[in-house]
Amino acid sequence: MKKDIEKQNAISGYRKMVLFVMFDMPTETHEDLEKYRKFRSKLIELGFIMFQYSIYIRFCRSLVIAEKYENKVELSAPLNGSIRIMKITEAQYKNMKVIENYREKPEKKVEEQTQTLMVF
Template identity: 45%
Template sequence: MERFSEYRIMWVLVFFDLPTETKKDRKTYTDFRDKLIKDGFTMFQFSIYLRHCASAENAQVHIQRVKKNLPPKGNIGILCITDKQFGNMELFVGKEEKKVSTPYQQLELF
């Protein structure tokens, strides 16, 4: 088995739609977003954040952290996909196709 298999490496995507009507709602939104960023998630689109994980086990650690920080109101979705599936994504800006770039730098220490 390859050391870095595109079927073993995972991406965790968090989709959320949180209320922002009141000052308290906006603070809850900001706190949730800040916790995602602190845990290594990167904004992919508005209210869609993603994180690269070395394995399914590592992805589960980060999924549990997201679940621990769920706000009391709003809609939150969590999706875990392989690096191979992520690489098959097609992105468009208007009608122009855009190359899918990975928002991380893979470092190998050993």
């Protein structure tokens, strides 16, 4: 019984999907900004979270559910701009390599800021 559960858990990592939505939209006019905000709000409403700027992800239990959300994003897509949707398995997502080679950590930079007071 325990081996069956372990086997099922091992397989499920390949059945669960991560849906990436990457987009680039114009924001030059008020109308463009409104379309951008509406699309971004729809992604959040659908359960997506910001992964990086203009890249949102949603974890799905299966390929069928991922495709359901893929269709919902497509229906919500404004006419202008570029939107890409990519599906990968949860197992592939877990194998992602993250490299954060900042010369200086942003937190450290904030600590080092000082105020200058000028008195005349």
